[in-house]
Amino acid sequence: xxSPKRLSQExxxxxxxxxxxxxxxxxxxxxxxxxxxxxxxxxxxxHDEDEAEEVVSDVFVQVxxxxxxxxxxxxxxxxxILSIARNRSLDALRRRxxxxxxxxxxxxxxxxxxxxxxxxxxxEAAVPGWPVHREVHAAxxxxxxxxxxxxxxxxxxxxxxxxxxQRLNQPLGTVKTRLRTAHQRLTESLGHLRDWAE
Amino acid sequence: xTDWLGMLAAPRNPRPDLxxxxxxxxxxxxxxxxxxxxxxxxxxxxGGGGGGAWWAYRTIDAxxxxxxxxxxxxxALEDTVATFIHGPATRLIQIPVSTGGRVGSVTIFADSxxxxxxxxxxxxxxxxxxxxxxxxxxxxRGMSTAAVMPMDEDRPMVMALEMPPGGVLGAAxxxxxxxxxxxxxxxxxxxxLL
Numbered sequence: 001x002x003s004p005k006r007l008s009q010e011x012x013x014x015x016x017x018x019x020x021x022x023x024x025x026x027x028x029x030x031x032x033x034x035x036x037x038x039x040x041x042x043x044x045x046x047h048d049e050d051e052a053e054e055v056v057s058d059v060f061v062q063v064x065x066x067x068x069x070x071x072x073x074x075x076x077x078x079x080x081i082l083s084i085a086r087n088r089s090l091d092a093l094r095r096r097x098x099x100x101x102x103x104x105x106x107x108x109x110x111x112x113x114x115x116x117x118x119x120x121x122x123x124e125a126a127v128p129g130w131p132v133h134r135e136v137h138a139a140x141x142x143x144x145x146x147x148x149x150x151x152x153x154x155x156x157x158x159x160x161x162x163x164x165x166q167r168l169n170q171p172l173g174t175v176k177t178r179l180r181t182a183h184q185r186l187t188e189s190l191g192h193l194r195d196w197a198e
Numbered sequence: 199x200t201d202w203l204g205m206l207a208a209p210r211n212p213r214p215d216l217x218x219x220x221x222x223x224x225x226x227x228x229x230x231x232x233x234x235x236x237x238x239x240x241x242x243x244x245g246g247g248g249g250g251a252w253w254a255y256r257t258i259d260a261x262x263x264x265x266x267x268x269x270x271x272x273x274a275l276e277d278t279v280a281t282f283i284h285g286p287a288t289r290l291i292q293i294p295v296s297t298g299g300r301v302g303s304v305t306i307f308a309d310s311x312x313x314x315x316x317x318x319x320x321x322x323x324x325x326x327x328x329x330x331x332x333x334x335x336x337x338x339r340g341m342s343t344a345a346v347m348p349m350d351e352d353r354p355m356v357m358a359l360e361m362p363p364g365g366v367l368g369a370a371x372x373x374x375x376x377x378x379x380x381x382x383x384x385x386x387x388x389x390x391l392l
Contacts, residue, residue: 038204136203
């Protein structure tokens, strides 16, 4: 695992400013710090290492070319990068002709609950982002099983409300209510996070 | 807040070559689609006012976006530079250099509080196609690379650098192969203890 580094808020802000200033070294630094998390997230959606690396590459190219679109006043850098990674991953997933077959396969292979995404091993705890990783796990574990299931189907498989309802054989209104409630609870639980490596 | 869910998955170390591939792709000059000649040809083919209006719309749109990007970069640079210049722990070192028969300078704003350097190079001669300038930190353990700077154009270069742990005794710059060297092997541009 990447050698541990401690990151201050100031360092993170400096990194962002350097990226905005076109400092190429800053992009290398950003890669060292966040690529393991981005790759982990993308891989969890795509389950294909080669394709995941392609998406990670797309993500960093987009971050580098469009860093000026990130408004630091509206939120930290890492969730912005994670949202790019998720969108890119879901785009890749949708492009696959094997989508439905893969989706059915994934559903069998991975139970849709927190246990399907175990926290990283303890030796990885020194990686920047580890505390956030644990907090996200805890926030998700605090949801009811039904809420957790719809959140994971929505986030990691990119299913629409209707598709989730169909998959779980639940009324659409129930799915929407569970998602709304889950998002409210996650917002309350994770609202204090100011960035990914505090 | 739900964007944080991406942190749910365990981190996964990328294969060693991925970083190089990503940086090469991100930093490669962007291919420009079309261009003035292509646009002119398109207008000729379209042959109508509609084509001209479309071209004008696209051009204005592209220039507006370009201006926004440049404004953001200037703003970020101003922020970075102001942080260095006004920092109470910032030390200014200006080093005259001579490259390719011309006189230039390397200016270092060394911020010992944040352990960062802002380095500005002015008047350096462009490199040969297979060479690059390489900046070195002089430390107690010897020279460690700070940055490899291929310079193909005659323009100033500004970069921010993190200082290595353990402190820096000085700086040096040499001319090295394009990919950089593990230790200085080419002609020395300057060598300066701070």
